[in-house]
């Protein structure tokens with residue numbers, strides 16, 4: 001169960017962030033409204049939310065998930081793959097005074113968006129933002145914490161991060177894009193596969209209590225996830241999709 005989340009407001013330079021989406025310029029006011037609606041949806045679930053102030057030095061800094069991996073009661077600081085995002089770690093570390101043990105990765109690059117936990121196992125995507133060294137370093141830390149890990153190479157796909165195409169919903173069910181559905185690391189799991197045109201909805205947040213956040217506007221995925229017994233809450237994400245961001249990247253989620 002998730003009981004606490006950290007978010008950061010989109011900054012005035014949000015539109016200067018990295019993107020390959022080709023969906024046009026984001027509307028900052030609408031992005032802020034969508035961000036607030038996300039935070040309110042968390043609060044309605046009884047989750048405590050800390051919203052950090054916008055920081056104009058880092059246009060992508062509202063995508064806090066890329067800065068850390070949470071494994072049980074340990075936080076692992078990442079090494080973001082994009083040069084322009086490296087400073088987000090020090091910023092967040094200075095602002096967060098959480099009562100949490102933390103570990104730092106020391107080699108390679110790794111974005112939190114490339115890390116997907118499935119029960120006591122972590123899948124680590126090799127991508128444009130995460131290399132073998134970063135993945136190996138995280139795998140070693142996770143091992144000391146008692147978790148298994150497995151690498152999933154997504155470099156031949158168009159996915160930015162592993163979690164752009166994979167979400168663990170719970171009960172051994174994954175939401176997975178067509179391009180990853182056959183990966184051996186997912187063997188034995190039940191799969192919900194978005195149809196063509198709904199791939200963006202493969203990035204979802206599951207809270208471990210049967211509730212799942214999905215982006216609004218992907219009705220077939222929403223119906224399929226509801227069909228697996230989950231309660232679905234749909235959130236408007238258009239202004240984050242324009243910047244290659246999904247639901248998971250907007251929060252760092254803590255819980256047991």
Ligand code: CIR
Pocket residue numbers: 017018019060063065066082085112113114160161164243244245246248249
């Ligand atoms: C970036 O390219 O870094 C941001 N514009 C989007 C990051 C999205 N993060 C994520 O999916 N975990």
